[in-house]
Amino acid sequence: MRLFSAGRRPTEVADDGTITGAVQVDPRTKDLTKRLRPGDIAVIDHADLDRVAAEALAACAPAAVLNAAKSTTGRYPNLGPGILLDAGIPLIDDLGGTVMDLKNGQSVRIDGAEVYSDQELVAAGVLQDRDSLAANMAEARAGLSVQLEAFAANTMDYLNRERDLLLDGVGIPVVRTEFEGRHALIVVRGYHYKEDLAMLRPYVREYHPVIIGVDGGADAVLEAGLTPDMIVGDMDSVSDRALTSGAEIVVHAYRDGRAPGKQRVEDLGVEHVIFPAAGTSEDIAMLLADERGAELVVAVGTHATLIEFLDKGRAGMSSTFLTRLRVGSKLVDAKGVSRLYRTRISTWQLFLLAVAGLVALLVAIISTTAGQTFLGLSGAWWDDLWNFIKHLFGSS
Incomplete structure (x- = not known):
């Protein structure tokens, strides 16, 4: 039997694989990971578990993940379940809504x-393994053609609804942040955003771009030791700390003007502007930077592929497709820049290089008159120090 503590009651993993421990329950995975501790049992209700959510769960090192929904529904080949299995975290799927009735702790x-x-039996589901995962992925890949057809139809619908915004900038709000002639760095909590943001630190120091955090991307900016100039989004996944950091707040609203995030920023007493648009928050951040005169738009963690949008649960990706056409040559997608080049020098190679350098230095010292004199003086100094220590402790 193995024991490990989550800071609460210790979790037990028996030799037969039975796991006993305390649960932490939340239907919103991104909220759960903010308080999940190593050894907890995570209880979620997340159909088509996406990569970002799975990576956040794996980083918390739970003893197991219980999902009320199916982690793969067959719509598309999502990567989340594989990430948990790779991390050695048991995943039990399709447990039903009763598992969400469990209480925290x-x-x-x-x-x-x-x-x-x-x-008492609470729920029974499906324990995922490599074989079940492979079968789910094969089924999901067959469903991609249906999703692609839906996206194509969605593109024309979006263009009809947002023609004035895309072509003429109608509806883009006036903001106090100055973009004219500057670069804009847009940060979204997408794939590899932490690594990419770290790689861009020299760029940030040199160009001082306007930093825009899209919802939780604002917290990613703060975690990287930077300060957002603007926060854009519906305000559902950004912290109060970020909202009160002094950044200008742009609340993403529905096309009819309804803005679910407006009440939150008003409760915090933070000034804000409203941006009604049918696209995603990262799309309107790009449109805003472009319309207000940004010289270059650098995007970190944004979503651009079919799989990424399905991972986000979006009904379509037409807004991003058309937004990127609008921004055009100004846009530099920095997502994945951290993977473009990775050093091939291992820690062992660096150690050998350091040893070789020390040996070369020692040989150089021994082979010169000045070096030999230095070694003699050093030896005499160490002798004097050793004699002093022996005398000090001997006299005491």
């Missing part, structure tokens, strides 16, 4: 695909 026992509380 409640102790449960997981036996295969069944979840018990006080010897």
